Structure formats: structure tokens, C-alpha cells
Amino acid sequence: MNELHAREGNRQDKVWLASYPPSVAAEIPPLAYTSLVHLFESCCVEYLPRIAFSSMGRAMTYRDLEAESRKVGAWLQAQGLAKGDRVAVMMPNVLQNPVVTYGILRAGLVVVNVNPLYTPRELEHQLKDSGAKAIFVLENFAHTVQQVAAQVGLKHIVVTAMGDMLGVKGHVVNLVVRKVKKLVPAWSIPSATSFKTVLSEGKHQTLKPVDIASDDIAFLQYTGGTTGISKGAALTHANLISNKMQISMWLDAAFENRQRPEILTFVCALPLYHIFALTVNSLMGIAMGGHNILIANPRDIPAFVKELQQHKVHVFPGLNTLFNALMNNPDFGKVDFSSMILALGGGMAVQRPVAERWQAMTGTAITEGYGLSETSPVATANRFDMQEFTGMIGLPLPSTDISIRDEEGNALPLGEVGEICIRGPQVMAGYWQRPDETAKVMTEDGFFRSGDMGYMDDRGYTKIVDRKKDMILVSGFNVYPNEVEEVAAMHPGVLESAAIGVPDRHSGEVVKLFVVKKDPNLTEEDLREHCAANLTGYKRPRLIEFRTELPKSNVGKILRRELRG
Template identity: 70%
Template sequence: MNEVTARSATSMPKIWLASYPPTVPEFIPPLKHQSLGELFEDSCARFAERPAFSSMGKSLTFRTLEAESRKIGAWLQAQGLAKGDRVAVMLPNVLQNPVIVYGILRAGFVVVNVNPLYTPRELEHQLRDSGAKALFVLENFARTAEQAVPKTDVKHVVVATMGDMLGLKGHIVNFIVRRVKKLVPAWSLPSAKSFRQVLSEGARLSLSAPGTKPSDLAFLQYTGGTTGVSKGAMLTHANLLANKEQMGVWLDSAFLEKKRPEQLQFLCALPLYHIFALTVNSLMGVATGSHNILIANPRDIPALVKEIGEHQIHIFPGLNTLFNALMNNADFQKLDFSALILVFGGGMSVQRPVAERWLEMTGCPITEGYGLSETSPVATANRCNRRDFSGMIGLPISSTEISIRDDDGEEVEQGDVGEICIRGPQVMAGYWNRPDETAAAMTPDNYFRTGDMGYMDAQGYTKIVDRKKDMILVSGFNVYPNEVEEVVASHPGVLECAAVGLKDEHSGEAVKIFVVRKDPNLTEAEVKAHCVANLTNYKRPRFIEFRDSLPKSNVGKILRRELRG
């Protein structure tokens, strides 16, 4: 949506504008670049000698990143792929990831990000659905590809190793990964090429300018499938460029009170195949000439803490579960946090006990925002200079509108709960090959229906109360799991928790809470007493089950659907 359309499409008052930081405009300026490839090349020229990405002690400068991605793009073009063909990337946070992704984009193809931990069935679905013609995969997951690729249209497979871009150290890393940790199951992909072989062949080829337009697809970003079959959100170059611009003006407001370092350092602990890290870390990092510290395995908390301690981290995008896990590590508590400027919380609700403890421990507040794969992803954000935890997802960012609507698509009264709907230049072009799903997700006036329930306060801040499908109905009363979880999580003996609804013959549904103890002596009676003191009767959990852990997605989001059974 261009600026003219955004200005004229609604007559609803934008009450959030009065709460904007002074430097943030109502609308972003016209896009400076035609494509992500053009933006990438511009940044690599401007910041050539700066480190762009680091992994396991090895850094890639912007100059090297440009040269290596050019080889990837040239090689892909030489395989006969047509502009707009899809190329799948099944890699964790290693240096090859940005090299490959930007190579694909520069060559005029569409990136299909794939979770490396997918099963063969899940991988086959995504490759078949996207019609991918090529796949880049880490050898650790090549056995999965071996089982899935023959049933798809994939013609070219490139296999990378953990040590490919680590120099001499890479041989040691590969030996440890393969022989010591035994993380590479046997695989057979007879026609596959190695990543190093592709770089070598690409070095002898030329990259042709593909003539990419802003409206061309850049990514098929598959949803996690929590609301049904996993489907690809079609994100255009304009979508991502707009969201980069929107985040850029918001980020600038963080330096009204804090001096901007010569080069920002981002911690990239969230996976680059996820839209949050893809845009907030990789795209924003490249656009601003920043340095991203890539973490291949954020579940290894001691190793992550060690990595954080070795860098002056300025910007840290993360999730509630990650923040919580870090704070329960004794070595993390001893770190120097004076360099931290911004900590972004997204992907799931940040809980008040976690946010307040984080601020006390680090001195840097968690700035909560909100977005989805379908919105590239950022749609709302709290002010960067706000130190208190509001529990709100923030204000609509520049050129973005939020409308809270009922089941009939009518806007509800300000302050009432309804479905959060989003309109702006970052909203996807639709779902890949699913016009019915696209029609169901979009309103006639071009708002995206998020499926999240919330309300907007008088200052324009939005609060999520839950997803439509997660809502628990107890005797006709709506119970929102987030509220129950936040209360239970505030008990000092609770590490983390998740609330779900169970069928109940008397009340329709009853609330059950799954709890992971921080205090091993915590009892059911203590949890219930805490709920009696903080929740009205119908919201209190009728059932409590203690677990050693809770099921989580690879991004760290607690999976309530698996707990429902």
C-alpha cells in the first residue's frame, strides 16, 4: 500500500499518533531501493570493511559477504532457474545462511526458509507446496532431505557443513560435529554438490541483474501451522523493505537518550529461518551496517552466555522463554550489561515477572512488540525509551493501522476486546496458491485478520488477551490463558507454565495449568492458593500438573496444542 492509499483508506481516528516518539513520522518515506538485493549491494559497498556476521569466532566482512553471495547467485542462475523460482534454505544460524539467502535474492529467486529440525514429512510438504527447484541444507539434516527430495520438484541439492566458512578451524569443527558429537547421520544424495564446490564454480560465473521489482516475491515464509496446515505467506521485496524502513525510524528513537555506537552489535540467538530474526537481525543488520553475532544453538544456555560475555551486545531480540532461561543461569547474572541499548521481546507474550526481573538484573527494559509472518513481521512496538513494563504490544508503527473488530468485521468500541486487524505496506501479498485462505484472512478494506484477540487503550496501545482458538470458555465466561499464565508465573516457585482448556461436563471447559517448578518443593496447594488470591473463581485452574519441561517450538514458543492432548 502506498502513502496516498494509506492516507485515504480510513476515516478512523489514529489515536496512537499522539503517543509516538517525537522523531517517528506517521508515514515512512518512499522506498529508496527497488529490491532487497539492491539494498544489500548498497550496504556492502558502504560498509565494506566492517564485520557483518560472526559465528564461532569467525567473522565475515560486508565485502566478503558480497563476494560470496555473488558466487551463489551466479551459480543458481547457471542452473537454468527462471526468475521467481523458489529456492529452499534449510540451515541454522551459520555464516552460510546470509551468504545463501542474499545470493538467492540477488539472482532474482524466492527464498523458502525451512526449519532444519523438520521431519521428512514436514519438509516434503513445504518443498512440494512451494514448488522449490533447489535446496541448500546442512549435512546434519541431509538424511531428512534424502527422504523428502525424491517426492518433490527439487532438481539441485547443495550440502553445507558446519565448518565450511570457518577457515582452518572448520576442519576441527567438522571432525567434532561428525565424529565426536555424532550429529551427522549417514545420508545419500548422489547428485548433490557441496557448498564449497558451488562457491568454486560460482567464482567463474557472472551474476546477471534480474530486474527485480518491488512487487516481486522475495520470500515464501511458512507459518508454523498452529492454525491448520502450514502455508506460505507471500512476502514481496516491498513488504520487507517497508518493514525495514518502519523499524529503522523506530530504532532511531532509541538514540534520543543514548549515544549511538559507531557500529551496532546484534545478538542473533533466534533462528534466521524465522521471520523475527530474518527481518530484525539480518535485514536490519545489513541495512544499518551492523554486526550480527550468530548463535547456532541457543538451547545451549552456558555456551550462549559465554558468547554474550565475549561481545559488547547493543541490541538483543529474544523471546520470553529465552530471557527466562538466561536469567536462571548463574554466569549470566555476573555479566556486564552496560552496553545493552535495546532488548526486543516478540514471538510470544512477555510475562510481567520475567520483564521486571530482567530490568532489575540488566538495567535494560524489554521493549515488547508484535508481528506475524504475514506482516514481515513487525506491526506494533512500544516506545524504546519506556522503562516500565506495560504488558501491551505497543503502538502501530509508521504507515500501519490497527483496527479491533468483532466477528462480523465491525470495529468495536475503543477499549472492547475484538480481533486485532492490521493494514500497512508490510502486510503480505497473500498465501501461496491458497486464494481461499487469503480471502478468509483479509477484510474487504484490506486489513489482515490476525486471529489474535485484544483491545486498544485510549493512548493507542494494544493489549493481546489471546488467540481466538486458545480462548477457554468456562460457563459462558471467556478465560484467556495468557492472564492465567502470567499470574501463576509470578509465584516465586514457578519456572514456567502453560494454561489450556479441558472439556468439562458441568462448565463446558475447565482451566488446567501445567507447571515447571523452580522450587522443587512447590505444592499444588500453594499454586491454588496463589490463584485464589489473584484470579476470580471461574479463571482459576481446576487442574494442576507438574512437568519437568514444557513442549516448545524451535523458536522457543510454548506449544499449548500439544498439552491439550
């Protein structure tokens, strides 16, 4: 352990500090900004002429972002919204998204991020639970808002069109989206305000400064509902600024042996309503004066690849499924990745076969990190100066403690599997208006129970083996779906797979594997032989079902719970 770490906290249980890059301190310094608004406004002044975001060929500078978000904030205040009121944002990665998000924050309000593909039932729950007084929605999803407007307490509904911030080109984009592709279902909300009206009125209104404390709530980030009813993780300004600082310190190590570009270019394909993109793309991008390339529809892989061909990309956050889908596009190999510094994997386990293929095709390893909505999100990450895929989720970030605990909450020795528990300044204030739910996940000594099972090795690196609820019990032996899926992914004929446990009268449960073929000639027998060669008896799938596709969340995470039925 170097002197810096010895000086800053050489506690025996913080074994990970010995594995830190030499330049990275054990703790983050005191917060440099009092709020996200302070950070945002400071960066807009510092990086005024630079491009902050681009979408569909249209660039938005920091000067533009400051001016447009000021209009949104002033308009919201003029409607009578007061500090702490919640405002929902229901749109994909279009230029309006960051404009609205930072406008809400500058008005002293709380952002409630909403998945645009929510059903009316899911949307109604989130709007009622958060008590949102206003919503900004892309017109493609206005029909969903229409169905719940009468049941929730919205005072203001602002509707925007895909091309509203694309200049003259926007008229063509709106025409194509509405008339040619027919992507806007009919909707009628008589009280709705158009986004262009908000900007034109906000231009003549004054954004009044709001006294925002670091422990005020900035975002209600709703969990995906994988462990029950969706809950709002209350993330404070300090939570997000802390996580930004932790990632920045970690990022510094990536430039110890290579030159830092004057302006970092980020690919923003993960949706900005998701905590991963919110922090790693939007917040980090702005804090560093970077340029985020917004991808509105990452499922349109050919268009995505075409966009990548037009840029020199430095930072590429993604999920295993996204990396995999891109590599299966015939034109992906033509993209020039010579400038790429980091490919960041999160949101779900990155499979080794996918990581190895990615490195072979791009020349850059996938650096895996880990976190949750409740941790703003990054809690651990592999070193950014590493040149190979580790299969681990890395080391705790500065000022972060990881403890592996048993069911009774006792800390387990290194190498033993238990629940990954996290403590640090990025851990949420609690679940919105749910002290009972908060109490279930917080330990007496301030650790957040992640619900993920893993172990820490003697270097301080953590390995996830699975979520507690996804674990399969075969004759008293634990089987972790991630391991079965990773083995399946090693077969060249497999595109995607998902493993679940199904009841069995002999062994309690057996493993069932769902597979999407890459090779149409792949047979069940081929897979059984492959699994027999790579998995011990009780871990091998007893049942194999071929599917044309697997159910996924809008972020691209495979939903095992839907396969369980």
C-alpha cells in the same frame, strides 16, 4: 498531538499518533530501494570493511558477504534457475545462512525458509507446496532431505557442513560435530553438490543482473501451522523494505536521549529462518551496517552465555522463554550489559515477572513488539525510548493501521476485546497459491485478520489477551491462558507454565495448568493458594499437572496445542 502528526494524518480513529515519539512521522517516506538486492548491494559497498556476521569466533565482513553471496547467485543462475524460481534454505544460524539467502535473492529467485528440525512429512509438504527447485541444507539435517528427495521436485541439493566457512578452524569443528558429538546422522544423496563446490564454481561464473520489481516475491515464509496446514506467506521486496523502514524510524527515537553507537551489535539467537530474526536481525543489521553475532544453538545456554561475555551488545531480540532460560544460568549475572540499548521481545507474550527480573539483572527493559509472518513481521511496538515494561504490544508503526473488530468485521470501540486486524505496506501479498485461504484472512477494506484477540486503549496502545482458538470458555466466561500463565509465573517456585481448556460437564470447560518447577518443593496446594489470591474463581486452574518440560517450537514458543492432545 504535535504539528508533524497533525499535518500527516490527524484522523480521529488514529488515536495512537498522539503517543508517538516527537521525531517519528505518521507515514514512511517513499521506498528508498527498488528491491532487497538494491538495498543489500548498496549497504555492502557502504560498509565494506565492517563485520556483518560472526560465528564461533569467525568474522565475515560486508566485503566477504558480497563476494560469497555473489558466487552462490552466479552458480544458481548457471544451473538454469530463472527469475521467480523458489530455493529452500534449511540451516540454523551459521555463516552460510546469510550468504545463501542473499545469493538466492541476487539471482532473482525466491527464498523458502525451512525449519531444520522439520520431520520428513513437514518438509515434504513445504517443498511440494512451494515448488522449490533447489535446497541448501546443513549436513546435520541431510538425512531428512534424503527421505523426501524422491517425492519432491528438487533439481539441486546442496549440502554444507558446520565448519565450511570457519577457515582452518572449520576442519576441527566438522570433526567434533561428526565424530565426537555425533550430530550428523548417516545420509546418502548421490546427486548432492557440496557447498564448497558451489563457491569454487561460482567464483568463475558471472552473476547476471535481474530486473526485480518491488512487488516481486522475495520470501515464502511458512506459517507455523498453528491454525491448520502450514501456508506460505508471500512477502514481497516492498513488504520487507517497508518494515525495515518502519523499524528504522522507530529505532531513531531510542537515540534521542543517548548516543548512537557507530556500529550496532546485534545478538542473533532466534533462527534466521524465522521472520522475527530475518527482519530484525539480518535485514536491519545489514541496512544499518551492524554486526550480528550468530548463535547456532541457543539451547546450549552455558555456551550462549559464554559468547555474550565476549561482546558489547546493543540490540537483543528474544522470546520470553529465551530471556527466562538465560536468567536461570548462574553465569548470566557476570555478563556486562552496560552497552545494551534495546531488548526486544516478540513471538509470544512476555510475562511481567520475566520482564521485571530481566530489567533488574541487565538494567534494560524488555520492549515488546508484535507481528506475524504475514506482516513481515512487525506491526506494533512499544516506544524504544521507554524505560519500563508495559505489558502491552505497543503502538502501530508508521503507515500501519490497527482495527479491533468483532466476528462480523465491525470496528469495536476503544477498550473492547476483538480480533486485532492490521493494514499497512508490510502486509503480505497473500498466501502462496491459496486465494481461498487469503480471502479468509483479508477484509474488503484491506485489513489482515491476525487471529489474535485484544483491545486498544485510549492512548492507542494494544493489549493482546490471546489467540481466538486458545480462549477457554468457562460457564460462558472467557478465560485467556496468557493471564493464567502470567499469574503462575509470579510464583517464585514456577519455571514455566501453560494453560489450556479441558472439557467439563458442569461448566463446558475448566482451566488446566501445566507447570515446570523451579523449586522442587513446590506443591499443588501452593499453586492453588497463589492462584486463588490472584485470579477470580472461574479463571483458577481446576487441574494442575507438573511436567519436567513443556513442548516448544524450535523458536522456543510453548505449544499449547500439543498439551491439548
